[in-house]
Amino acid sequence: MTTRMYGRWERPRSAGFFGLTWGASMLGLGLIIAVMLGFMVTRSPLVALGTITIGAAVFTPLVITRGGRTGWELLLVRAQFVMARGRGEHVYRAGRFMTIPGIAKLPGLLADSRLSEYETPGGKRFAMIHVRRSDHYTVVMRVISRGKELVDQSRIDAWVEAYGHFLATQSRGGEVVAVVSVLDNVLETRLKQTREVTRLVRPDAPAYARAVMREAAADTGGVGVRIEARVAITYRAIGRGRIRRDEAEQAREIGQRLQGVLSQLARAGLPATPLQAWEVLGLVRSRYDLAAQRDVEAAGLDITSTQSWDSVGPVAHVNRWDHYIHDGARSITWEMDAAPRGAVMETVLEELLRPRPDVPRKRVAVVYRPHSAAEATSLVDSDFRDAVAAEQTERGIASAAAKIRVANTGASREEQARGAGLTRFGVLITVTDLLEGDLPGIEASVKAMAAASRLSVRRCYGSQDAGFAASLGIGLILPEHASISKRVSA
Template sequence: MNAPRVYGRWERPRSAGFFGLTWGVSLLGLGLIVAVMASFMLIQSIQISATLLAGAAVIFVPLAITRDGRTGWELLLLRTQFAMARARGELTYRSGRFSRMPGLAKLPGLLADSRLTEYETAGGKRFAMLHIRRTDHYTVVLRVLARGKELVDQHQIDTWVEGYGQFLAAQSRGGEVVAITAVLENTVETRLKHTLEVARLVRDTAPAFAKQVMGEAAADSGGVGVRIDARIAITFRAIGKGRIRRDQPEQAREIGQRLQSVLSQLAHAGLPATPMQAWEVLALVRSRYDLASQRDVETAGRAITESQSWDSVGPIAHADRWDHYVHDAARSITWEMDGAPRGAVMETVLEELLRPRPDVPRKRVAIVYRLHSAADATSLVDSDFRDAIAAEQTERGIASASARIRVANTSAAREEQARGAGLTRFGVLVTVTDHLDGDLPGIEASVKGMAAASRLSVRRCYGYQAAAFAASLGIGLVLPEHTSISKGVSA
């Protein structure tokens, strides 16, 4: 019997400095000490030197102390930016018939400058393409038929996992893919799709008994009232140079040529996929911002394009709060991954988090993969290995044990990258949506319990709930590309 296959060896990049600090913070601390000492030697004033020392401490200490993965300066800037946005009224959004732009319900925030178009590949497949003009990113969303693991051999599951890793590595080689977002979403089952499909299949000339059986089958479908939707969004940088980069049809042609190989790679990973069309993306976004529209959207189907456009699928009103997000008649909370599962894990590590639950009927888990190009990956794995060795040589005690593990992990990463594996940064966003009178404290406890069972450390997205909600939709919004805080003060 073969031993179960395990996965892991992920490491957060960190430059080694003094006393567990990063190299940049260590150099800053040395520079401040030298500056204070030089000023004392030149001025010979204890009072002035003490003032300079206090100022140096104010600069250095918030960078040296971190909380929830953020430095003190980062937390202060986040609070300040949120307070300034609230004072300017940027956290409240109103649209609709009596707004300043009557008849429009544009998407708010970072999605305000996005555009949705539809094109066709050379093979005749139509696909929707979203363009976020601020970052010049183009996104294609693929609907995936998620397969369960029932009656599937472990060898086949291992092959699928390996195929998915090869899919990620293949997308990173050219350096044109910014991110890949895999979304597994639990939504309330309205049974409308089943009813409409049965109505389409049943003919008027069918026997009465056959009609009765089909009607009962449609009425009994849906299980516990929660269904699973899966999709993968692939976000590209603008491809080409000069005029081609600014020509949207040219970008669609280039992306369309790559779609067939992407679909083949996903099929090899056990994920048969098909590109989502414009009407499907419209229905997706409309029903996530306005829960009450879900039945209307599913009833309309393709006809939704007759009454809705990309400028009308946003919420009528929203309020971005510090710890939650209110949109129309719903409230959402988004958590982000604080730390990857520790140690080696099996492929079922996220099963508890992804599993549908009746007490959390609207849950969305988005795994964001930010891919390094093949050229960047080589230098990065070498740099991580050197930093790990430096940390092992400077740290003592318990810290040295973790430093030795980090050296082994980064060494393995170098070997795997040399054999053709890709280098990927990844994160997880978990969004739960419920009505305004929903039991969100109870839901929060359930989410934290599911995350703990999956050995995943999560924390609430304080100060950017609306942006995190939009990013977890899986329509091409990559949060690190929109950061407003300098990397120099971040952890």
Template structure:
């Protein structure tokens, strides 16, 4: 049997002069014309020198990049972070003695979010998260991956193909902003198993059977690591006028589409169930406050008697340049810097996703930003034209890379014409632990796992709090909240 390989991903890049982007090339040409016109008008070498120096100060940071960001991006990011720290915006305090007593709302970009619960026509209850700043509505689905043990390769290939069809189907109408797949390793408290054993014991069961079940529950001990998987589907506001502003109408529209989402995921080997409101509250609460996990799991569905969406956030947090402090925990988030080079197998991320005792709380979020069918056709044609232009202007190793990009973009055009979707994707890796954790050791472990998966990653400097929230998989799509203009980006 032929082993399937996956790849041909390309980072969109407009082609300009000397390997620069089109925008940078046009800006450089404009600066050159400005210098020449200035010299012609003044006839002064001093004035021309000043114009050349000023142009260089503006142009060089635009074309010199580091870690995937231009010099201007790094300068603006550092300036924004410094200004926010001076204003006190990076420190958050909530709780009984805060300015709004008794609340602990989610901080930062999630501050204006709302949580509500509705029911589909089929009787399934689901939680819906509304982020009002972008008018996005998100439904979170619990997924139980089937694994690949004792499964034929043909079945695995069918599941991967089914997941690709699921993404392509969600992109066709243009209503889905993004799909976020999260696979998380959390500390196993065994409380859920014990509660399940207690539920299974009937009051009229024989005493011997009850004793056996009690001993079985007592023997479930120790602390390990378990895997939790979920998929969040984020929608734009659907409809027009009043419907767009009515949460109940949005829930009705999303509920009608939800059964189709579940069916597509089931065909991809991912049986899914929508999370209810109490489950979403418990999920967010335990990620911000690590010490609350046992209490939340013990409470189960009764957590809503003491907690709400307004109290699910941390009591205190501090957004540092290279890490994030929240209640009694510290988290570090990395982002994908480069996709794996060449083709990979379906198990390419296996080393990164595998649970490890030395990294007990690890979250990997893959964010798929979907293009509609109309957008996809324009983008694949534009990428192909840019690749052809780059191949004609570059030489040496750059020319070989450009030729490879021409082949990849041409293949994308053909696949899109046959019905495939076009998707931008990125990866966020978040590791959380207590304040006294061995952070240098954790960083080395994450770097090793990423290298084994052939994934280039970098730490999210200056945006740890927002990337932590985005990796939760509750509908926060970071590119929709960008604070730096695309004109100065790479």
């Protein structure tokens, strides 16, 4: 059987002169014209020299890139972080002795979010997170991943294809902002197994059967790391007028779509169940406060009696330039800088996703941002035209890369015309450990895992708190909150 390969992804880039983007090319041309006009009007070499100096100061940071970002992006990110630190916005304090006692709201971009619970027409209860800043609504689903052991390759290929159809279906209406797939590695407390075994064992069961079940619940084999998988779908406000502003109406619209989503995930080998409000509360609480994990799992449904959405955030946090400190723990988040080069198999992320005892708390979030059908058609045509233009202006090795890009964008046009979706994607990797943990060693492990998965990653410098929150998969889609204009981006 032939093994399927996946690839042909391209980063959109407008073609300009000498390999520059179209915006940078037009800016450079405008600066040249400004220098010529200034000299013609004033006939002063000093004025021309001053104009050239100013133009170079504006143009050079736009041309020089580092880590996929222009010089202007790097300067603006650093300036925004310095100003935020000067205002004290990098430090957060909550708890019993603050201005509002007992309140520990989620910090940063999630501060104005709200959690509520509703029911689908089929009777399934689901939690809905409303991020009011962007007016997005998110539903989180727990997924039981089946793995690939004793599964035929044809079946695996069918699952991958079905997941692609699921993403394409979400893009058709233009209502889905993002689909976030999260694989979370956490320390195994075995409290859930014990509670489940207690529920299953009958008092009149044979003594031997009860002993076997208790041993199974108390089994401490393995690396002591549990895998939790979930999929979150973030919607824009649906409808018009009053419906867009009514949270209950949004829940009704999303609930009607939810059964179809669950069916599509099941066909992709991912049987899913919507998380209820108490489960989302426990998820967020235990990620910000590592010491609370055992208490959260022991409380179960009863967590709603002591916790609310306004109390599951950290009591204290400090957002550093390259790491994030929260409630006695330290986290580092990396973002995908470049997709794997060339074609890959479905196992490309296996090394990154596999649980490891030296990195017990690791979270990998794959963010899919589907384009609507109307956007996809114009984008693939635009990408193809830009690729052809770049091929005609570049020479040598750059020309060979341009030919590959033309082939890839041409294939995307054909696939989109046949009904395929167009999706942007990225990866966030978050590793959390205690303050005294060996984070330098963990960082080396993460980079090795990313390299084995053919991913190029970089730290989320200056935005570690936002990266941590986004990787939770609870509705925070970072590109929707960008503070830097696309005009100065690469």
